[in-house]
Every structure is written in C-alpha cells, then in structure tokens.
Amino acid sequence: MAAAKRNILVTSALPYANGAIHIGHLVEYIQTDIWVRFQRLMGNRVLYLCGDDAHGTPIMLRARSEGVAPEQFIARMNQEHREDFARFGVKFDCYYSTHSPENEALCYLFYERLKAGGHIVHRDIEQFFDPVENIFLPDRFIRGQCPNCKAPDQYGDSCEVCGKHYSPTDLINPKSAVSGAVPERRSSRHFFLHLEDFRDQLLELIRGGLVDSAVANKLEEWFGKELKDWDISRDAPFFGFPIPGEANKYFYNWLDAPIGYLAALAKNLGGGAADAEEYWKLDDLEVYHFIGKDIIYFHALFWPAMLIGAGLKPPTKLCVHGHLTINGEKMSKSRGTFINAAQYARHLDTQWLRYYFATRLSASPADIDLSFEDFCNRVNSELVGKLANLISRAAPILTRLLDGRTGIVTVDALPVLNEFRNAESQIAMDYDQRNFAAVTRRICALADKANKFVEEQAPWSLVKTDEEAARGVLTAALECGRILMIYLKPIVPEMAAHVEKCLNIRPQTWRDIQNSMESHVINPFEHLTGRVEERKIQAMLEENKTDTTAAAAPGVPATPTATEEPLAPECSIEQFSAVDLRVGRVIHAEAIEATDKLMKVEIDAGPLGKRTVLAGIKKACTPEELTGRLVIFCANLAPRKMKFGTSEGMILASGPGGKDVFLLSVDQRATPGQRVH
RNA sequence: CCGAGGGUAGCUCAGCGGUUAGAGCCGGGGACUCAUAAUCCCUUGGUCGUGGGUUCGAUCCCCACCCCUCGGACCA
Numbered sequence: 112m113a114a115a116k117r118n119i120l121v122t123s124a125l126p127y128a129n130g131a132i133h134i135g136h137l138v139e140y141i142q143t144d145i146w147v148r149f150q151r152l153m154g155n156r157v158l159y160l161c162g163d164d165a166h167g168t169p170i171m172l173r174a175r176s177e178g179v180a181p182e183q184f185i186a187r188m189n190q191e192h193r194e195d196f197a198r199f200g201v202k203f204d205c206y207y208s209t210h211s212p213e214n215e216a217l218c219y220l221f222y223e224r225l226k227a228g229g230h231i232v233h234r235d236i237e238q239f240f241d242p243v244e245n246i247f248l249p250d251r252f253i254r255g256q257c258p259n260c261k262a263p264d265q266y267g268d269s270c271e272v273c274g275k276h277y278s279p280t281d282l283i284n285p286k287s288a289v290s291g292a293v294p295e296r297r298s299s300r301h302f303f304l305h306l307e308d309f310r311d312q313l314l315e316l317i318r319g320g321l322v323d324s325a326v327a328n329k330l331e332e333w334f335g336k337e338l339k340d341w342d343i344s345r346d347a348p349f350f351g352f353p354i355p356g357e358a359n360k361y362f363y364n365w366l367d368a369p370i371g372y373l374a375a376l377a378k379n380l381g382g383g384a385a386d387a388e389e390y391w392k393l394d395d396l397e398v399y400h401f402i403g404k405d406i407i408y409f410h411a412l413f414w415p416a417m418l419i420g421a422g423l424k425p426p427t428k429l430c431v432h433g434h435l436t437i438n439g440e441k442m443s444k445s446r447g448t449f450i451n452a453a454q455y456a457r458h459l460d461t462q463w464l465r466y467y468f469a470t471r472l473s474a475s476p477a478d479i480d481l482s483f484e485d486f487c488n489r490v491n492s493e494l495v496g497k498l499a500n501l502i503s504r505a506a507p508i509l510t511r512l513l514d515g516r517t518g519i520v521t522v523d524a525l526p527v528l529n530e531f532r533n534a535e536s537q538i539a540m541d542y543d544q545r546n547f548a549a550v551t552r553r554i555c556a557l558a559d560k561a562n563k564f565v566e567e568q569a570p571w572s573l574v575k576t577d578e579e580a581a582r583g584v585l586t587a588a589l590e591c592g593r594i595l596m597i598y599l600k601p602i603v604p605e606m607a608a609h610v611e612k613c614l615n616i617r618p619q620t621w622r623d624i625q626n627s628m629e630s631h632v633i634n635p636f637e638h639l640t641g642r643v644e645e646r647k648i649q650a651m652l653e654e655n656k657t658d659t660t661a662a663a664a665p666g667v668p669a670t671p672t673a674t675e676e677p678l679a680p681e682c683s684i685e686q687f688s689a690v691d692l693r694v695g696r697v698i699h700a701e702a703i704e705a706t707d708k709l710m711k712v713e714i715d716a717g718p719l720g721k722r723t724v725l726a727g728i729k730k731a732c733t734p735e736e737l738t739g740r741l742v743i744f745c746a747n748l749a750p751r752k753m754k755f756g757t758s759e760g761m762i763l764a765s766g767p768g769g770k771d772v773f774l775l776s777v778d779q780r781a782t783p784g785q786r787v788h
Numbered sequence: 789c790c791g792a793g794g795g796u797a798g799c800u801c802a803g804c805g806g807u808u809a810g811a812g813c814c815g816g817g818g819a820c821u822c823a824u825a826a827u828c829c830c831u832u833g834g835u836c837g838u839g840g841g842u843u844c845g846a847u848c849c850c851c852a853c854c855c856c857u858c859g860g861a862c863c864a
Contacts, residue, residue, distance in 0.1 A: 192805075236862095250863065253838080268863065278862075329792055339862065365864075408864050470800085477793065477856070485800060488813050495825050497812095504823035511822095552802075555812070562827055571822040585822095638824050 116153040120391075120768045121147050121399045122372045124406060128188040129173050132195040132452040134464065135435040135442055138479060141468050142432055142545070143401040144201040149542040160375035162207035163189050166351035166364035168249055170271030172289060174350075181350045184208055186402040195452040199461045205379035209367050213540065214226055214374035216384040217351050218367045222355070225304065226419040232303045232340060239267070239294035242285040247299065247346045248279075252289055254280030261751060262631040262727065277467055283435045302354065312339060312425075316415055322429045326404075326476055330411055341413055348522055355577040369414040370398070385655035398426040404433055404476045431543060433478035444772070447655040458651035460640055462603045463490045469547040487643045493551070495673055497558040498595060499606070499639045504565065505588035506613060506636040508581075512574050517586040517631045527564050531557055531594045535624050549601065554598050560592035572722035589614060590627060597624050609639050636728020691747035692763070692787035693719065694777055700734035712762065714736065719746060725758040731772035743787055 123143040123503050126136055140161075147159045147563050162771050165185040174184035177660055185208065208214075227229055239248045248368030267279030280284065280296060306313075345351065345367045347359035352367060354360040375388035387464060390396065401411050407429070415425035434441075437448040455464065471479040471495070509515055520528065534553055541549040565588050574581035576693040592610065597619045600607040611618055615634045695714035698721070703709040706728045715721055728737075743763040751758045763775040777787075 120861090252817080325793065331858080332791065336861080339864085385855075387839090402857080407864090436857090477792085482800080485813085489800085489823085492813060496827075500823060500826055503825055504827075506823090508822055515807080548801075552811075559812090562828095565822080566820080566828045569820085569822085574822090636824085640825075642825060664802090 117150070118395045118398045118399060119150055119155055119157045119399060121150075121157060121159045122375075122401065123159075123161045123403045124400075125162055125193060125368050127169075127212050128163040128165045128192070129170050130188075130732065132192055134450045134452060134481070135457055137201075137452055137464065138468055138472075139401055139403060139432055140196060140201040141199060141465050142364075142430075142547070145465070145469060145472075145547060145601045146197075146399075146430075146542070146545060148604060149539075152597075152600060154620065154622070158204050158376065158379060159202070160207075160372055160379060161203050161206050162205070162209065162370045162371050162375045163192060163460050164348075164371065165189075165208045165210040166366060168252070168349065168365060172351035172469060178785040182210070186738050192452075195456075197394040198456040199452065200465065205375045205403065207371065207378045209364070209374065211369035211371075211374050211378065211633065213377040213383060213387070214367055214371050217370050217373050217377070217718065218362060218388065219331050219423045220384050220388075221366075221370055221417055222362070225417065225726050228308075228420050230305050230308050230416075230420050231343075233300055234303060234631050235298050236301050236342070237280060237296050237298050239285060239287075240297040241290055242292050243290035243292040244287065246289070246348055247297070248289070248294055249285055250279045252287065253279045253282065253294060255279075255285035255771050258283055261694045270355075275605060276768070286604075293738075299344050299346050300360075302344035302360065304413065304416065304420075305340055305344050306338040306412060306416055307340075307420055309333070312419050312617040313338075313412060313415060316704075317492070318424055319413060320428070321415070321426065322411060323474055323476075323494070326407060326411075326429070327340065330407070331409070333412070338412070341372075357716070360424070365409060365413070366417075369409065369417070375776065378760060388423065389474070398424075399430060400426050401430045401432070407431060416631050430474070430773045431476040431508050432477050432772055434470070436478055438482050439480055442657075444684045447652050450554045450651065451636055454651065454654060458647050458654075459643065462605050462640055463494065463643060466490060466494045466551070466603055466685050470551045472545065472547040473501065474545045476693075483648050487645065487648070491556075491557050494603070495640065495642050496564065497555055498599065501558060501561050501565070501588065501595065502592040502610060504635065505570070505585050505592065506633060508571060508574065509585045509589070509633065510635055513582050514584070515635075516582070516628055517589060517633065518579060518582040520590060520627070521568070521580065521583035522566060523568065524584070524590075527560055528587060528590060528594075531591055531625055532559065534598075535621075539621070550598070551602070554595060557591070557598075558595055559594070561588065564588070564591075584692050586629060589633070593619070593628060594624055597621065605674075607635060613637060676730075685697070690745060692743055693746040694781045694783055694787065695722065695742055695744050696742055696783045697737045697742060700737040702729050704733060708736050709739070712732070714742065714744060714760070714762075715783045715784060716746060719784050722746070722759045724760045724762055725759070726762045728762070728764065728765075728772050728774070732774070740774075741775060741777050741779070742779060 118609050121143060123140050126132060143159070147157050150157045161427075161702050163185060170185065171181055174181040177184065195204065196203070222231075226410065239253050240246070248267070250267035254264050255267070256263050257265045260276055262285070265282070267282060267285070268277075284293055284320045286292070314334055317327050322330065342355060344362050347692070349361040351361040351364055354362055357589045373387045376390060377383055380386045380390060380713060391398070400410055410426070410429050417427050440446070440448070442449045455461070463486070467481070467489055468479070470489055477752060484530045509517070526594045533586050538550055538553055541547070541553070553557055565584070568584040570581040570584040570588070573584060593614055593616070596607045596610040600619065613636050616626065616628055617631060695716045695717055697712055698715045699713040701711050703711055703725070707723050708729050710729045712726050714724060722744070745763065748761050765773045765775070
C-alpha cells in the first residue's frame with residue numbers, strides 16, 4: 112500500500128547578498144538539501160527554492176564603495192553563491208533573487224491587499240540622517256558615546272561595554288559610520304504592518320504545530336504583550352522596490368525577502384505572480400521553511416501575517432536549526448575559524464562536511480558544534496572505515512577472482528539482509544523528522560553488522576576452496592553495501608553515485624531497498640573518498656590567518672555589518688601629546704560578576720602608583736591571562752564613575768569588542784610608568 | 789535579572805518510571821590480512837550536575853540550588 116505522494120515546497124532562508132557563503136550557512140542548506148533529497152528518494156514531489164536577499168542599505172553602500180551599481184554587485188554575489196552551493200551538492204530547483212520582476216509584482220500584490228485590508232498604518236518617526244551621504248542611517252551605522260556608561264565609539268543600538276540597549280538618538284556625540292559626519296535628526300513618515308490584526312490566527316498557528324515545542328515556547332513570550340507594528344518602509348535612497356504611489360519610499364528588504372520564496376516559485380514555474388499564487392493555493396501543497404533561530408520572528412510572525420493578510424495560506428512548518436560553533440566557540444575571524452564555503456572546498460571533500468553535519472543534526476534548535484577532532488574521527492572511522500570499506504573490501508575480490516559476477520546470496524546472510532531491509536521504515540521516519548543524527552547512528556550499526564558478517568565468512572579464504580560459496584558471501588556483502596548507500600544517498604549523494612557506478616546499477620530509489628542484484632556483473636572498483644588528514648585541516652585554517660579577505664561578512668539578512676571605522680578628523684601634535692599613554696603591569700584582575708563585559712583591573716604604573724581600571728574585556732580574556740602582563744593605558748583620562756566603581760584610565764586595545772578585543776603589548780624590557788611617545 | 793534549552797563514561801551522544809545504565813570514537817590487549825579507504829574479538833572506564841521529595845522502584849516525575857549555551861522591548 113503505497114502512501115499517496117506528498118507535494119512539498121521547501122525553502123532555505125535567503126542568504127544576504129553582501130558576503131560569501133560560509134560553513135555556518137551550510138548547516139542550513141545541507142540540512143535542507145538532505146531532507147529534500149530524502150523526500151525525492153521516497154517518490155514525493157518536491158520543489159526546493161531559494162535565492163539571494165539582494166536589497167537594503169548595506170548592499171547599497173557596499174556596491175557604492177566598490178564603485179559598481181548595486182545590480183552589478185548582487186549579480187556577482189548571486190553567481191558566487193550558486194557556485195558555493197553547487198560545490199556542496201546543494202541542489203535547488205530554482206535559485207533566484209529578490210531583485211527580480213516576479214518579486215516586484217508579488218510585492219505590490221501583497222502590499223495592495225494588506226493595504227486594502229486596512230493592515231497598513233502610518234506614523235512619523237525620528238531617525239538619524241547622514242547629511243553627507245544623504246541617507247537615513249540604520250542603527251548599526253551610527254556610532255557614538257554610550258549614554259549610560261559613557262564608553263566611546265559604540266553602536267547605535269546597544270553598548271558593548273555596559274550592555275545597555277538604547278535608541279541611536281540617545282547616543283552622545285553620534286557620528287555616521289559611513290561618512291563620519293555628524294548625523295542630523297530628521298522626522299519621516301513610515302509605513303507599518305499592524306501585526307495585532309493577526310494575533311489570534313498567529314497564536315492558533317503556533318499552537319497548532321507550525322514549530323516544534325521548544326520554539327513554540329519561545330514564541331509564546333512575544334504574545335505576552337501587544338505585538339508591535341512592523342516598520343516596513345525605508346526612505347530614499349535605498350536599494351529596493353519603491354512603494355507604489357509614494358514619493359521616496361521603499362519597501363524594507365525584510366518585506367520582500369520572504370516574498371522572494373514565491374518569486375522563486377514563479378520563476379521555476381516559468382510564469383508570473385498569478386501562477387505562483389495558484390500553485391501555493393494547491394490543497395495538498397505542504398510548505399516547509401528551513402530557517403536559523405535568528406530569524407524566527409520574521410518567519411513565525413511577519414511572514415504568516417503577510418500571507419494571511421494577502422489571502423494565502425501560512426506555511427505548514429518552520430524547521431528551525433541552531434547556529435554553528437567551531438570547537439565549541441562562535442566562528443571568529445580573529446581565531447581563524449571563520450571558514451568560507453569555497454575555502455573549505457579547496458582543502459577538504461565536501462561530502463565529509465555533509466556527512467559530519469548529518470551526524471550532528473536533529474530537529475532541535477540547539478546550536479551544533481563542529482569540532483575538528485570529532486570531524487576527523489567520524490569521517491575516518493564511520494564514513495570511511497565502516498561504510499566505504501564494506502564495498503571496498505568486497506568488490507575487488509569479486510572482480511579479480513570471480514569475473515565480477517554476483518551470484519545468489521548465501522543463506523547465512525539472510526538474517527543480516529533482513530535486518531538491513533527491515534530498518535527501512537525506522538530510518539525513513541528519522542529522516543522525515545529531520546533526525547539525521549539518528550539516521551547515521553542506525554546506518555553505522557548496520558554497517559558494523561555487515562563488516563562482522565564478512566569477517567566471519569572470510570570470503571578471501573573461502574574463494575580458495577569453494578568459489579561459488581565465496582561468490583554468495585560477496586554478493587551478500589555488496590547487497591548490504593548497496594542498501595547502505597541508498598540509506599546514505601540523501602546525505603552523501605556523490606559517494607552514492609560512485610557506488611551505483613561501481614555496482615553497475617541504475618540510480619537507486621527507496622523502493623530498491625527491497626530489490627536485489629543477484630547474477631549481475633559489476634564494474635571495477637573506484638575509490639569513493641579518502642581519509643581526513645589533520646594537516647589538511649591545518650592548511651585550511653592556516654590560510655585563514657593570512658587571507659583576511661576570505662573572511663567576508665556573515666550574510667545574515669538584515670543585520671548590517673559595520674563598515675570600516677572612518678578616519679577621525681586630523682589632530683595636531685599638541686592634541687596628540689595631550690593624551691598621556693603609559694606602560695603598566697597588571698597586578699590583579701577580576702571579572703565583575705554582575706556584568707557580562709566588565710573586568711576590574713589593577714595596574715601598577717610605577718612612579719604613578721596604582722590605578723584601577725574597569726575595562727570591557729571580560730569576554731575576551733581571563734584574569735589569569737591578564738595578571739602580570741604589560742599593557743598600554745591612557746593615564747590622564749578623567750576618572751569615570753561607573754556603577755561598579757571608578758575607572759581611572761583606559762587600557763588600549765583594538766578589535767570590535769565582545770570576544771574580539773586585542774590588547775596592545777609592549778616589549779618585555781619596558782617598565783611600568785614609562786610614557787608612550 | 790527574566791525566559792528557553794541543556795548538564796549521562798576522556799570525547800560525541802542514545803536511553804527518559806522497572807531486570808546488573810547503553811552505543812560509537814579514543815585508550816589497552818589480541819586476531820586477521822580481502823580492503824586505494826581496513827575490519828573482527830576481548831577490555832579499562834559512569835555514586836546519570838548537587839541536595840531534597842513523590843513512588844514498591846527514578847537518569848527519567850516534582851521542588852530548590854549550581855554550572856553551560858542561547859534569547860530578552862523598537863534590529864525584528
């Protein structure tokens with residue numbers, strides 16, 4: 112009784128078109144691709160759609176700084192992204208872009224319907240404006256002194272020193288991070304989506320299984336209060352779609368980004384907005400969005416609200432995954448663990464990463480860790496030692512000594528083969544529920560059984576006395592290998608294709624698990640994949656230390672990354688020498704418990720005595736690392752009273768903050784109290 | 789501080805009310821030699837974060853506490 116074929120539309124989140132794809136992104140695309148390939152293997156109808164999120168201020172500014180038109184810039188990114196995905200076997204039915212005529216038409220359609228439904232409201236808001244660049248500045252593009260702790264050079268939305276959140280208009284001495292100019296406060300009329308209109312439907316949706324329970328719990332929090340209106344407009348100049356009937360107003364790129372899923376659908380269907388809408392409305396169509404936990408808000412609230420408001424059904428399911436950490440820590444450019452997709456592919460087999468991610472992935476939104484040690488172990492012992500080895504040990508004997516012809520499986524193998532075939536439904540269920548870690552566990556357990564069977568039967572000895580018996584054993588071993596490869600096909604499609612070629616069989620589907628390949632001539636064995644060598648990983652990481660340009664901005668949609676810090680206005684030698692910088696030795700350091708960032712540091716400044724400095728470096732180093740080392744600090748900075756004491760100076764460091772703070776050093780022979788000239 | 793998730797062998801995790809708590813990897817000892825890539829057998833190793841409670845019985849349920857991770861009002 113074959114179940115009715117499902118009709119599924121699957122998306123991965125649209126990567127932001129201002130940077131390269133990195134291995135953090137790949138968690139999602141590989142996860143989605145595995146799921147899609149599995150559904151196809153089962154015979155279901157699947158459309159897998161994606162594309163670039165190509166609009167917004169960061170892209171506009173980036174293109175400008177490179178001296179090209181935004182269209183040209185995003186076209187190049189699109190090409191790069193496609194190449195990166197192809198390297199990892201991530202295969203879309205359509206990889207499109209939000210900057211497309213289909214998307215524009217759909218965007219207007221959504222807007223008109225939301226407007227007609229009375230869900231769009233207007234309000235004046237005050238924002239900073241860069242008079243040199245003539246643009247309104249997103250919060251992250253404004254820097255200034257924190258209104259709370261007075262730390263200099265903080266972002267417009269929150270302070271990295273004291274952790275306080277505020278509005279950019281609260282900053283002291285704000286500056287545009289783009290031009291360095293002093294921004295002006297300007298008022299502007301913005302458009303909002305009135306989310307409260309959809310409250311009941313959204314709650315029902317979330318409680319009805321749109322997301323798994325862990326995510327649903329999180330979402331419930333947001334319903335504790337009134338849902339805020341969502342600001343969907345941006346002022347000119349902006350790279351995006353103009354709002355119809357309005358002068359100098361554009362749609363915020365997060366409005367047109369999810370609509371981009373439909374645009375890709377339209378493109379794939381070779382039609383327009385109406386065709387996409389018609390397809391979306393098919394009764395049996397299931398819509399699955401694979402997303403990172405950082406964009407739950409957009410996909411669980413805004414997007415369903417937009418769909419409902421436009422008369423379309425909300426998604427069936429949001430598959431939320433966690434973020435990637437490397438060796439237990441966030442990817443970091445300074446640690447050299449920020450690895451781009453293309454860079455990985457230059458050094459290591461992309462099938463390995465697919466396999467490794469599979470062993471770590473489940474339906475949980477918890478972060479997943481890539482530990483290189485674990486990566487080596489799993490790939491070498493499981494993928495190579497257990498799985499590939501099974502075929503590699505059986506096929507060559509058959510080819511060399513028995514004309515490459517399989518026979519009838521030996522009766523001794525029947526229990527093993529039954530177990531292999533009976534695992535089918537459980538593995539299918541694990542795949543369907545995105546529990547790929549369980550899938551690989553089961554597959555490895557089966558591989559262990561098969562290897563044990565081969566070991567016991569010792570066909571390499573048997574062949575000397577009874578060729579047909581040996582043929583029966585090898586036939587069974589290859590049959591096991593074939594079934595394993597079907598199970599593994601969604602995860603390592605390239606390797607599975609090699610096996611199909613070697614076994615001389617047509618591309619296998621899930622149904623072939625129950626078939627057999629008795630009395631059949633196989634092809635000479637070709638190697639499937641190699642072992643991971645430690646030095647290759649080292650070579651990849653080494654490259655990162657020198658090639659800083661490879662570490663492009665993480666392309667998380669709508670999170671603008673800071674541009675380089677603008678050069679401060681010219682200063683005179685007098686002004687420079689007004690700053691008294693000294694060498695100091697840290698004699699004591701302790702983290703301040705009540706804060707995330709502050710460390711209390713006592714500095715021996717030689718003749719100047721001792722100073723206590725409260726520095727925002729708690730995340731970057733430990734008291735142990737700090738104690739005893741020499742630092743450079745500003746000794747004549749006015750003492751600053753802070754919540755946890757008075758800070759009598761400032762330790763010099765570079766880096767963006769958080770974990771990436773790099774203290775200035777001085778050669779060992781320097782002594783505390785010496786002035787820096 | 790508030791919220792969510794989690795703390796099970798050196799590592800990565802499974803188990804989630806019921807016989808002496810499991811797997812893989814790593815470590816140790818054998819065997820084998822078909823495997824460009826090895827495998828097989830044996831084996832060391834755990835008061836299941838801590839302290840209470842419910843129960844005939846708890847890793848699993850309840851309470852408190854500790855620790856880790858991730859979120860937290862206008863970026864949404």
